[in-house]
Amino acid sequence: MIRPDLTLPIPADITAAHFIGIGGSGMSGLAGMFLDRGIRVSGSDRADSAALRALATRGATVHVGHDAANLPDDVDTVIHTGAIWPQNPEFLLAKERGLHVIHRSQALHWLIGGRRLVSVAGAHGKTTSTGMLVTALRALDADPTFVSGGVISDLGISSGTGADDLFVIEADESDGTFLLYDTSIALVTNVDPDHLDHWESRDAFYDGFVRFGNEAREAVVISSDDPGAQRVAAALTHPNVITFGTDAAADVRVGDIVTSGPVRFTLTHAGVTVDGALAVPGAHNAINAGGAVAVLLTLGFALEPALRAVEGFGGTVRRFELHGVERGVSVFDDYAHHPTEVAAALAAARSVVGAGRIIAIQQPHTYSRTQEMYREFAEVLETHADHTVMLDVYGAREDPVPGVTGELVSDAFADPSHVHYVADWQQAADYAASVARDGDYIITLGCGNVHLIIPQVLQALSGAQD
Numbered sequence: 001m002i003r004p005d006l007t008l009p010i011p012a013d014i015t016a017a018h019f020i021g022i023g024g025s026g027m028s029g030l031a032g033m034f035l036d037r038g039i040r041v042s043g044s045d046r047a048d049s050a051a052l053r054a055l056a057t058r059g060a061t062v063h064v065g066h067d068a069a070n071l072p073d074d075v076d077t078v079i080h081t082g083a084i085w086p087q088n089p090e091f092l093l094a095k096e097r098g099l100h101v102i103h104r105s106q107a108l109h110w111l112i113g114g115r116r117l118v119s120v121a122g123a124h125g126k127t128t129s130t131g132m133l134v135t136a137l138r139a140l141d142a143d144p145t146f147v148s149g150g151v152i153s154d155l156g157i158s159s160g161t162g163a164d165d166l167f168v169i170e171a172d173e174s175d176g177t178f179l180l181y182d183t184s185i186a187l188v189t190n191v192d193p194d195h196l197d198h199w200e201s202r203d204a205f206y207d208g209f210v211r212f213g214n215e216a217r218e219a220v221v222i223s224s225d226d227p228g229a230q231r232v233a234a235a236l237t238h239p240n241v242i243t244f245g246t247d248a249a250a251d252v253r254v255g256d257i258v259t260s261g262p263v264r265f266t267l268t269h270a271g272v273t274v275d276g277a278l279a280v281p282g283a284h285n286a287i288n289a290g291g292a293v294a295v296l297l298t299l300g301f302a303l304e305p306a307l308r309a310v311e312g313f314g315g316t317v318r319r320f321e322l323h324g325v326e327r328g329v330s331v332f333d334d335y336a337h338h339p340t341e342v343a344a345a346l347a348a349a350r351s352v353v354g355a356g357r358i359i360a361i362q363q364p365h366t367y368s369r370t371q372e373m374y375r376e377f378a379e380v381l382e383t384h385a386d387h388t389v390m391l392d393v394y395g396a397r398e399d400p401v402p403g404v405t406g407e408l409v410s411d412a413f414a415d416p417s418h419v420h421y422v423a424d425w426q427q428a429a430d431y432a433a434s435v436a437r438d439g440d441y442i443i444t445l446g447c448g449n450v451h452l453i454i455p456q457v458l459q460a461l462s463g464a465q466d
Contacts, residue, residue: 005103006103006105006106006176006177006179006180008100008101008102008106009100010100010102010106010109010110011076011077011100011102011110014034014039014076014077014100014110015039015040015074015076016039016040016041016042016072016074016075016076016077017031017034017039017040017041017042017075017076017077017078017079017107018041018042018043018070018071018072018075018077018078018079018090018094019031019041019042019043019044019078019079019080020043020044020066020078020079020080020081020084020088020090020091021043021044021045021080021081021083021084022043022044022045022051022052022055022060022062023043023045023046023047023048023049023051023052023062024045024051024081024083025051025149025150025151025158026081026104026147026149026158027043027079027081027104028051028052028054028055028158029147029148029157029158029159030079030104030107030108030111030147030159031043031055031060032054032055032058032157032159033111033145033147033159033160033161034107034111035055035058035059035060036161037111037161040074041055041059041060041061042060042061042062042063042070042071042072042075043055043060043061043062043063044062044063044064044065044066044067044070044090045062045063045064046064046065046066047064048064052064066084066088066089066090067089067090068089068090068092068093070090071090071093071094071097075094075099076099076100077099077100077101077102077107078090078091078094078099078100078101078102079102079103079104079106079107080101080102080103080104081103081104082103082175083396103177105172105175105177105180105181106180108147108169108181109180109181111145111147112167112169112181112182114182115145115165115166115167116165116166116167116184117167117168117169117181117182117183117184117185118133118166118167118168118169118183118184118185118187118295118299119169119171119178119181119183119185119186119187119212119216120133120168120169120170120171120187120189121171121172121173121178121186121187121188121189121209121212122173122187122188122189122190122191122223122229123173123189123190123191123192123228123338123340124189124190124192124284124338124340124341124344125189125190125284125287125288125291126149126170126171126189127148127149127150127170127316127319127335128280128285128288128315128316128319129187129189129288129291129292130146130148130149130168130169130170131148131150131152131153131313131315131316132288132289132292132310132313133146133168133187133292133295133296134146134148134152134155134160134168135152135154135155135309135310135312135313135314136292136296136306136309136310136312136313137166137168137296137309139308139309139312140296140301140305140306140309142162142164142166143162143163143164144162144164144166144167144168145160145161145162145164145166145167145168146159146160146162146167146168146169147159147168147169147170148169148170148316149170149172150316150317150318150319150335151316151317151318152316152317153314153315153316153317153321154312154313154314166299169181171183171212173205173208173209173212176208178208178212179208179211179212179215182217183212183215183216183217184216184217184218184219185216185217185218185219185220185221185295185298185299186212186213186215186216186219186220186221186222187221187222187291187292187294187295188209188212188213188220188221188222188223188229188232189223189226189229189288189291190223190226190228190229190340191205191206191209191226191228191229191231191232192226192228192338192340206228206231206232206235209228209232210232210235210236213232213233213236213238213241214236214237214238216238218240218298219238219240219241219242219298220236220238220240220241220242221242221243221244221291221294221295221298222236222241222242222243222244223243223244223245223287223291224243224244224245224246224247224249224250225245225246225247225250225287226245242294242297242298243294244287244290244291244293244294245287245290246287250290251269251294252267252268252269252290252291252293252294252297253267253268253269253290254266254267254286254287254289254290255267255268255273257283257286259281259282259283259347259348259351260351260352261281261351261352262277262278262279262280262281263277263278263280263281263282263283263285263286263351264276264277265277265286265289267289267290267293267303267307269293269294269297269303270303272303272304274303274304274307276289276307276310276311277311278310278311278313279311279313279314279315280313280314280315280319280320280348281320281348281349281351281352282320282344282345282347282348282351283347283348283351284344284347284348285348289307289310289311289313292310293306293307293310296309296310318333318334318335318447318451319334319335320332320333320334320345320348320349320443321333321334323451323454323458324454324458326458326461326462327438327461327462328437328438328439328440329433329436329437329438329439329440329441329442329461330440330441330442331441331442331443331444331454331457331458331461332349332441332442332443332444333443333444333450333451333454334443334444334445335446335447336445336446336447337364337365337369337445337446337447337448338369338373339373339376339377339379339380342360342362342377342380342381342384342445343380343383343384345443345445346358346360346380346381346384346385346443347384349441349443350384353439353440353441354439355439356438356439356440356441357386357387357436357437357439357440357441358384358385358386358387358440358441358443359385359386359387359388359389359432359435359436359440359441359442359443360381360384360385360387360388360389360443360444360445361388361389361391361428361432361442361443361444361445361450361453361457362377362381362388362389362390362391362406362409362445362446362450363391363392363393363394363406363444363445363446363448363449363450364377364390364391364392364393364394364406364409364446365393365394365396365446365447365448366393366394366395366396366398367393367395367398367399367400367401367404368398368401370393370404370408370409371401371404371408374404374408374409374412375412377409377412378409378410378412378413378414378419379412381409381413381418381419382413382414382415382418382419385418386418387418387419387420387435388410388413388418388419388420389419389420389422389428389431389432389435390406390407390409390410390419390420390421390422391406391422391423391425391428391446391450391453392405392406392423393405393406394446394447394448394449394450396448405423406421406423407421409421425453425456426456428453429453429456429457429459429460430460432457432460433457433460433461433463434460436461442457444457
């Protein structure tokens, strides 16, 4: 893993950019925006993907696999993620040539320029809230530029170049880069300590969000419900703080939440109450909608049209996304990789599954998070799922830690009959299919590559039907 060095100079002009890790949802979106600017783009990733092929059709030169030979002679700027290793051959050659080598957050900073920036931050709900804002702004006849951490389902893209001065981004707190941007309106969905491998302490994590809020030029929109957000809000010195949530004192109050089927709720602001309903399930999404509407109010839109525009949001890829139904069993995927997110995803599934059961296929993400939170994962899964199939850890940027596997989580279940640890994916798919029955939901959980098991699950279900 390479920690971003935000002190490195960002070039004033970029004519040819090379992206190391170009296939990721965030990086591919950035690369597409560079193409929109008429900049020559090249890049590489460790595996082929639809994102690589889409960029190639737009004129980018892309490579599968990392190799020094991939770096063109005419490149002036190399853009990388924090997930690559310092020994990456393209990274090393770029340094040797004396090129501008910058983190993806710095490339985004360059793209933003001096535009009016809405930055969405928080441990959970960033991608959904960003998608709600972009969808709503377009419905309200605005044309923002945007960069989201996931594909917005109705648009089929994670980023886009608009004609307006407004720029909406999902700002990443995991490595502190959300402090790089010149934010006008800061939206804080929640402040649940995570990524302590970077922040090193919970106090430092909270302090980062306080700084993020205080540095916003116009306003801070922050949850009234989340304990971490409450702590941050109490420390803010910003003159314009707008709260949202179910708390009676919230500036934008979310009330009357009904979670059976598509979530329904009311929003109240300045004495006016409006009914709302979303296409996506879960009480947490009603709260996310409250935050999005609060931002829209800050941008000058009225309550009812703002809420109607948010209602048009159809979800994002890898957020409770249905992939198929076999013998009456629905197979979903969700990006949830923190206990709070897993609880929210499973609660949303519970609200729409009816009499069916929920079978979770969990892939823990990173050894450090699993080691710190394995008990919390076990408690959440045992509470909210009827049965859990536990896979091994997706290490991402981290080296393995002895003794830290999926079995660490499964062993923490109070009732071992509720969980089945299996490292082999085909065996995991077969087991999930053997447990499932008509009306059940199988849901894969994790931000690694767990979604790739879904074809095996569907095939196993089909085979079980035969």
